[in-house]
Amino acid sequence: MSSTAPFALTIVRAGGDELDEVMAIMGAAFDRLFGEAWTRAQVAGILPMTGVTLLVARHGGDAIGFSLARRAADEAELLLIAVHPDAAGHGVGGQLLDRFVADQRAAGASHLHLEVRDGNPAVFLYRSRGFAIAGRRSNYYRGTDGELFDALTMVLSR
Secondary structure, eight states, X not given: OOOOOOOOOEEEEEOGGGHHHHHHHHHHHSOGGGOOOOOHHHHHHHTTSTTEEXXXXXXXXXXXXXXXXXXXXXXXXXXXXXXXXXXXXXXXXXXXXXXXXXXXXXXXXXXXXXXXXXXXXXXXXXXXXXXXXXXXXXXXXXXXXXXXXXXXXXXXXX
């Protein structure tokens, strides 16, 4: 994937009012084959919980990416991050990931982690930002055709 100039973004905290935009991005960004996307009910159900943060990245007013995170005490987990394919290669994922790290550190989280499907190209982004593989969950994701995929647990190593 070739990278072009980063987009100038506005990244804002969001909530249920942005759920349609979030689901549209997720539907476009996550390949159904791998079974990684959340349902609307799952996203809506977690939003009101304490410590949950939804961020939406906008370019020219359009929602082009989002991240969903959860923090409890000194631990934060990046639950979801997605960029609309039309905006891929413009640094949106990196800006969202950087904002996740900055916001969670500012809120007192010293342990940051995430899970990602083994083979997902996002692993390269996470590694570039200092995340390291700390574990593996065998057969964690079930694809639409029944194929199973491992999940990698990654932690911020700096």
